[in-house]
Amino acid sequence: MSNQAIEKLSPFKELTDEQAELVDDVIDFARKHLEQDHPAVYTILGDAGTGKSVVLSQLFARIEKAARIQADSPFYGTHNYFLVNHPEVLKVYKQIAGPIKTLLKKDYQRPTTFINQLDKRNETSDIVVIDEAHLLLSKPDHYNNFYHENQLVEIIKRAKVVILVFDPYQVLRMKSFWTLDRLNELVAPYPHQSYQLKHQFRMTASDELIDWFNNLTDGQIKPLPKNAREHYDFRIFDDAELMRQTIVKRNQEVGLSRILSTSGYPSTLDGGKHYITEGRFKMTWDQYNFTATPWAELPETIDEVGSIYTCQGFDLNYAGIIIGPVISQKPDTNQLQVNLDRFTDTEAFKKRADLTDPDQIIYYEKRMILNALNVILKRGVKGTYLYAHDPLLRKTLVMLDQQLNAE
Incomplete structure (x- = not known):
């Protein structure tokens, strides 16, 4: 370890x-x-x-x-x-x-x-x-x-x-x-x-960038703060494979750099391999870790995509994050929408006897999906890279990145 x-x-x-x-x-x-x-x-x-x-x-x-x-x-x-x-x-x-x-x-x-x-x-x-x-x-x-x-x-x-x-x-x-x-x-x-x-210790990111992450996971797409890259390597990618290659380089340089993703891709606990595909990007989900070493510290997991279950509670030096199909941008707004029909973590939303109001259940389910995004957005100590599956959200994020570069 x-x-x-x-x-x-x-x-x-x-x-x-x-x-x-x-x-x-x-x-x-x-x-x-x-x-x-x-x-x-x-x-x-x-x-x-x-x-x-x-x-x-x-x-x-x-x-x-x-x-x-x-x-x-x-x-x-x-x-x-x-x-x-x-x-x-x-x-x-x-x-x-x-x-x-x-x-x-x-x-x-x-x-x-x-x-x-x-x-x-x-x-x-x-x-x-x-x-x-x-x-x-x-x-x-x-x-x-x-x-x-x-x-x-x-x-x-x-x-x-x-x-x-x-x-x-x-x-x-x-x-x-x-x-x-x-x-x-x-x-x-x-x-x-x-x-x-209240004080954030894990990430070297500015308080303003942390606020931007929090706003995003409350469903609001805000302009990036001017100091988003101050003492922090923050990037937005329109190519998931290029993001993977960059993470591999960071891992070779400083270690503990991994790709993470939200739900929305095939995933079942059947012992088999399930792939995340985004254009020319293709990687398997994390496999169950039977060793005494945490998932992120196993050298071979550079070739796997980490989930909320393997990265929660851990620091990475660099995190390349895929915002999967379960989260997209609401057309003609600067808001996110949660697509429950694209959620693939079947174990997460089992019924409870003490929750019966359908509207309340939907609210909590959507909140948990945004919570999962919030958790993985806060793994990267030195840097965070983003890629979005949804074409509209990806276009908006790339545009925000370009606006930041132009300032």
Whole structure:
């Protein structure tokens, strides 16, 4: 495994003053509520790239050090867990834990494993830290051996203190359907506190370009900011194959550069290869990764197109992004439209008993597709390249790029 993913989440990474104060605040919260008769919840909010995970990593390392070797600490002897419902991200945390004496690989688990193992042993836990809480299941999923109604509810039942990070714009599937209102309603009965991280750390892009990405994923096509390329390699392509060739060059130069795409192309979990074709561009979707190394760090994945499921939570140096058939431009407007009939991720939109209003369901489905675009737009640390399948959207984006060049 390369060092980049480990360095990003290392508990030894230097924090900003704001992040360090947040860690202290959460530890103080955990200390106060550890001996209470009821669970307590601390929520850390923030968009992709705002440093939520590194805060959790350092926080958990401090708690576990106190739990295992600091006999005078209120955390000494406590049983604590770090949960993340993303197999690729979990691999990184387990790699981090390996050489650190006060962290054990078994401290890091998938939520379902945590719930089922504690039940089997008839045990509870003290402090539970949850990364990517927006990926927690909010309905039963028998395929993954989860038979309750909501993972967060079940985790709170089995812990004294729960600390989680949450981003409503990273909700991508109906079985993990969350809104901020739903989260707040769930934690309302318990003592709880929250904090919002706002500064974007991942990308070297300007705040104005980040705003442009956010506007795009809210359905608005705005003029590109004048500083779109300031300290950042931002490009728009009208040829997907040329974009691929450029990404290959970046990968040869600095590594960790990959092609990513939204839904809208043939894709099923049948073990076979499914291709994305755009003119002379032809590549396969990402294959299931059985190794301990995250998908983006496998050398052979330069020849695959990454999906939301392999890139969420990870940094790339350069991301070449295909906006697939599921998103197009509404004719005669500067707005995007979501084409649900072109959506090919059949697992994402399974029905829920608690959502029955057809208009509300369509709204949430469209929002999740735009959320997925937002997540992949925020992978590239040094640069982002864009290509759109829809001819009208591609023409508009190329025109905006040319206008920027002419200024």
